[in-house]
Amino acid sequence: MSSLIVVENLHKSYGKVKAVNGLSLQVREGSIMGLIGPNGAGKTTTIKAVLGLLKPDSGKVAVLGEDPWDNPKIRENIGVIYEKAYFPAHHRVLDYLKRVCRIYGVPEARALEVLRLVDLDAYDREIRGLSAGMLQKFEIAHALIHNPRLIIADEPASNLDPEARTKLLDLILRLHREANTTFLISSHILPELSRVCDSMAIISEGRVLASGPINELFERYSAKAVRISTDKPEAFAQELKKLPYVERISTDSRGVSIVTTEGMEPNIYEDAPKIARKIAAVIMGIELGTASLEQLYYKVVREKAGR
Amino acid sequence: MEKPKGKPFLEILAASIHEDFRFPILEVFAFLYAISTFVLVQIGGGYTLSIAGSEESLAYSLVSIQMGTPLFIFLILIFKNVAYGFGSDLEKGTIQTLLAYPIKRHMILTAKMLSAIGISLAMFLGIQFFALYLIAPQTVANHMPIVITAYLASLSYPLLITAIMLLIAMKVRKGGTALVLGIVLYFAISMASGILTILYIFTGNATPLKILAIIQPSTALQFHYTQIGTLISQGQIETWTPSFSEALTYIAGGYCLVAAAYLISYYYFSRRLNI
Numbered sequence: 001m002s003s004l005i006v007v008e009n010l011h012k013s014y015g016k017v018k019a020v021n022g023l024s025l026q027v028r029e030g031s032i033m034g035l036i037g038p039n040g041a042g043k044t045t046t047i048k049a050v051l052g053l054l055k056p057d058s059g060k061v062a063v064l065g066e067d068p069w070d071n072p073k074i075r076e077n078i079g080v081i082y083e084k085a086y087f088p089a090h091h092r093v094l095d096y097l098k099r100v101c102r103i104y105g106v107p108e109a110r111a112l113e114v115l116r117l118v119d120l121d122a123y124d125r126e127i128r129g130l131s132a133g134m135l136q137k138f139e140i141a142h143a144l145i146h147n148p149r150l151i152i153a154d155e156p157a158s159n160l161d162p163e164a165r166t167k168l169l170d171l172i173l174r175l176h177r178e179a180n181t182t183f184l185i186s187s188h189i190l191p192e193l194s195r196v197c198d199s200m201a202i203i204s205e206g207r208v209l210a211s212g213p214i215n216e217l218f219e220r221y222s223a224k225a226v227r228i229s230t231d232k233p234e235a236f237a238q239e240l241k242k243l244p245y246v247e248r249i250s251t252d253s254r255g256v257s258i259v260t261t262e263g264m265e266p267n268i269y270e271d272a273p274k275i276a277r278k279i280a281a282v283i284m285g286i287e288l289g290t291a292s293l294e295q296l297y298y299k300v301v302r303e304k305a306g307r
Numbered sequence: 308m309e310k311p312k313g314k315p316f317l318e319i320l321a322a323s324i325h326e327d328f329r330f331p332i333l334e335v336f337a338f339l340y341a342i343s344t345f346v347l348v349q350i351g352g353g354y355t356l357s358i359a360g361s362e363e364s365l366a367y368s369l370v371s372i373q374m375g376t377p378l379f380i381f382l383i384l385i386f387k388n389v390a391y392g393f394g395s396d397l398e399k400g401t402i403q404t405l406l407a408y409p410i411k412r413h414m415i416l417t418a419k420m421l422s423a424i425g426i427s428l429a430m431f432l433g434i435q436f437f438a439l440y441l442i443a444p445q446t447v448a449n450h451m452p453i454v455i456t457a458y459l460a461s462l463s464y465p466l467l468i469t470a471i472m473l474l475i476a477m478k479v480r481k482g483g484t485a486l487v488l489g490i491v492l493y494f495a496i497s498m499a500s501g502i503l504t505i506l507y508i509f510t511g512n513a514t515p516l517k518i519l520a521i522i523q524p525s526t527a528l529q530f531h532y533t534q535i536g537t538l539i540s541q542g543q544i545e546t547w548t549p550s551f552s553e554a555l556t557y558i559a560g561g562y563c564l565v566a567a568a569y570l571i572s573y574y575y576f577s578r579r580l581n582i
Contacts, residue, residue, distance in 0.1 A: 055578075082400070085404060102314055
């Protein structure tokens with residue numbers, strides 16, 4: 001399978017700040033790749049370089065085999081969803097999308113089709129009058145209008161309500177399944193990425209810490225989590241934090257998930273009952289499973305930082 | 308099957324015109340152009356006829372009097388379009404959306420400039436020529452090269468300031484700041500022009516004025532036709548009365564500056580500007 005995006009040893013600085021520092025990345029055709037990392041990790045700079053919006057200081061960027069800075073023609077095959085998009089504000093929603101149809105040379109009927117696909121019915125409203133959520137839906141419709149082979153999305157769901165977010169994820173999966181559309185998605189919302197992505201690149205301080213198919217990453221980093229179902233998850237978490245081999249804890253209303261130092265998972269089975277006795281909690285169950293994407297992310301970051 | 312061909316340039320141009328001249332901007336400015344042009348023709352026409360010596364200077368004077376206020380309105384319109392149109396696109400990020408389309412960067416800039424400057428210029432010149440043909444059809448018909456030269460000389464300076472404002476807008480990425488800096492620059496050069504003319508009258512040294520004439524070639528044409536030096540100094544100091552061909556050289560020089568400023572803007576936008 002060929003790579004639609006190839007980034008090799010990318011460097012980009014803004015003044016003295018190194019936004020991207022030797023980043024390399026490949027997105028294979030037909031994959032849904034997630035780009036995760038903290039704020040300032042270099043995700044947006046990488047995406048901008050891939051889109052040809054900025055010129056790298058050094059390194060190579062190839063999208064569909066071409067340098068995106070010099071070959072705007074490749075954008076016929078790319079759909080873009082920015083975190084915060086601005087469109088010519090005084091156009092009406094449907095009119096502007098019809099214009100976009102003419103830009104790409106697709107039938108104008110496609111405008112209505114994509115608006116229905118994203119559940120946006122404010123056809124006659126001016127773009128400046130759309131709410132943040134509506135604008136994001138409009139942007140998604142805008143990105144889909146020419147049936148692109150590759151969709152690059154920077155925080156595509158940040159302004160959507162939970163229902164619209166679920167619909168977007170379903171839409172991504174549908175496009176991937178039906179049209180083999182390739183996605184590169186940057187997002188902070190890790191559960192949403194874990195639902196759709198089949199591969200992942202974890203970025204920190206301008207370089208890729210780990211990348212590859214998600215299953216491989218979980219295996220490579222032995223990212224397992226122990227799940228304790230209990231009636232006092234918060235109190236349990238406080239006690240677990242004191243254990244030296246516990247790396248990360250997350251709680252919900254029904255229990256605690258723990259990522260331990262590699263190979264230390266069995267220790268939980270000894271320590272959990274002691275904690276339960278100490279805080280007078282009831283343990284409903286303890287099971288070893290796969291860590292969440294968030295837990296994998298923190299594990300990779302810790303390991304790479306040598307902690 | 309080959310993909311159908313889109314028309315990104317025409318559509319971006321149409322979208323820019325829609326944004327730059329949305330109702331009632333076009334209507335208001337057309338009204339202002341028309342009113343100012345015809346009022347100036349009424350006031351200035353008779354005066355021009357009374358002072359102009361030759362037919363040629365009559366044609367020149369007619370154009371320069373008729374152009375005064377409309378040229379300033381033209382300037383406001385193109386400043387608004389470049390600073391608030393293009394500057395705000397950069398500031399807010401609309402340019403990112405345009406750059407997602409399959410079109411070269413310089414074509415996006417051309418579409419933007421055609422909308423910002425081209426439409427304004429067509430409206431300005433259309434009303435101006437219409438008025439000229441109404442007031443003095445024979446003079447205009449007989450001296451068309453002089454009329455065109457007068458317009459060329461007067462338009463190079465606003466176009467130069469607009470190109471500089473475009474560069475500022477790209478650099479600072481703030482429409483408001485670009486607008487303010489452009490207006491300050493415009494008035495600074497206008498004031499310098501006035502000061503240099505006064506200096507010339509008192510000292511007789513025309514060198515600074517000649518330098519100014521490259522930026523503002525209308526100065527050279529003005530001195531060619533009205534011979535201010537001769538009138539005021541009454542032959543006591545060296546006068547600068549450029550020949551018509553010399554004035555044309557200044558106009559050519561002025562347009563070289565304009566072209567250079569736009570080329571730098573195009574180069575910067577196409578090859579250097581990181582969004």
